[in-house]
Amino acid sequence: MHILLTGASRGIGAATLDVLSAAGHRVVGHSTKGEGGLIAADFSSSDAARRLWEEAFERLDGRIDVLVNNAGIFEAVEDNAADDEWHAAWGRTMQVNLQSSADLCRLAIATWRGAGSGGRIVNVASRAAYRGDSPKHWHYAASKAGMVAMTKSIARGYAAENILAFAVCPGFTASDMVGDYLESRGGAKLLADIPLGRVATPQEIAEVIRWLACDAPASATGAVIDANGASYVR
Numbered sequence: 119m120h121i122l123l124t125g126a127s128r129g130i131g132a133a134t135l136d137v138l139s140a141a142g143h144r145v146v147g148h149s150t151k152g153e154g155g156l157i158a159a160d161f162s163s164s165d166a167a168r169r170l171w172e173e174a175f176e177r178l179d180g181r182i183d184v185l186v187n188n189a190g191i192f193e194a195v196e197d198n199a200a201d202d203e204w205h206a207a208w209g210r211t212m213q214v215n216l217q218s219s220a221d222l223c224r225l226a227i228a229t230w231r232g233a234g235s236g237g238r239i240v241n242v243a244s245r246a247a248y249r250g251d252s253p254k255h256w257h258y259a260a261s262k263a264g265m266v267a268m269t270k271s272i273a274r275g276y277a278a279e280n281i282l283a284f285a286v287c288p289g290f291t292a293s294d295m296v297g298d299y300l301e302s303r304g305g306a307k308l309l310a311d312i313p314l315g316r317v318a319t320p321q322e323i324a325e326v327i328r329w330l331a332c333d334a335p336a337s338a339t340g341a342v343i344d345a346n347g348a349s350y351v352r
Contacts, residue, residue, distance in 0.1 A: 119332060120178040122171070125189030125221070126156055129293030130242065130327075133320035134186065137328045146174045148189065161189060161214040164183025167221035175229070183235075184331045185226045187219040187265070188242040194254035210259045213262035220268055227272070227281055240330045241269045242323075244340070245289040262287075266342055269320045269328040273340030282339040284330040289346025290317040314347030 121138055126147030138145045148170055152158025157177070159170040160342040175182055195207035214294045223239055230237040246255070247262040265285065272283040289312065309316070326343050334341070344352065 119143045120181045121184040121186060121331065122148070122178070122182050123186040123188060123223075124161075124219075125242075126171070127151075127153060128248040130288070130291060130320045130323045131188045133324035133326050134188065137139050137321070137324045138331070141328065143332070144178060146177050148174070150189075161218035163235050164217075166211070167218045167262055167273065168225065171222060171225040171229075177303040182226065182229065182237070184238045184240065184241045185222055186242070186327060186331060187222060188327075189218065190215045190242070190261075192255070192258055193250075195257065197253055199254070207253060211257040211261050212264075215258070216264045216268075218317070219265060223268065223272060223283075227276060230277060231276075234279075236282070238331055239272060239281075239283040240327050241265050241283070241285045242327065243269070243285045243287045245344065245346045245350050246289055248352060268297045269342070277336075277339050280336070282334075282336055284334060284339065285342040286323060286326050286330065287342055287344050287345075287346065288318055288323045289349050291323055292317050292319050312347040312349040314349075316347065318345055318347060 121143050123131060123135055125143055125150035126135045135145055135147050147156045148159055149156040150158065150160050157170055157173050159166040161167065191211060193207060193211060195204060219241060226237060226239060243265040244262040246259040247266045251259040269283045269285040323345055326345055
């Protein structure tokens with residue numbers, strides 16, 4: 119398969135790049151800065167998703183079978199911040215986490231419909247989409263809830279054309295971003311809320327992504343897979 123993977127420079131994205139490449143797939147990865155041969159695209163810009171799609175399409179010889187939307191930010195804002203700061207934080211998080219993913223999904227769907235080929239979308243959301251997050255992260259939770267709703271809408275709207283959509287909702291995962299967050303909120307207390315007794319590894323989430331991208335049956339389209347150590351079960 120030919121796969122476009124966003125947010126591939128570290129954590130879940132880097133692990134997913136390794137897993138998919140090891141399975142023999144052609145993968146083009148993305149990061150904000152484009153280090154290590156990844157395509158550079160800053161999703162805070164409204165035209166970044168289209169530029170990324172077009173460059174990835176060219177690198178993959180005019181064929182993308184799977185889109186994995188993994189890129190995202192997790193930035194705090196106080197609920198009593200000044201209006202300008204509050205609005206800027208919400209706008210940036212929604213643009214990077216949700217709008218850019220929506221733009222890429224739209225481009226993928228248009229491409230697949232034009233070719234009559236079908237394809238798969240895997241959106242990496244978060245446990246926060248269902249459980250919520252901290253008082254400093256309303257916007258993050260809202261962006262991930264939007265991603266889940268978008269995934270379900272795509273699944274319902276395009277399944278007849280063999281365009282499939284899935285979402286993954288990790289809880290805490292062993293990455294730099296989550297490590298800093300755990301430390302800031304008293305890591306041991308938060309870990310005690312995970313029945314498994316530990317956070318997920320990036321490799322565990324990458325394996326869920328790989329399965330959805332490559333092996334999940336078509337009838338599973340619209341599915342949301344939780345991977346949070348039973349810290350939130352629906």
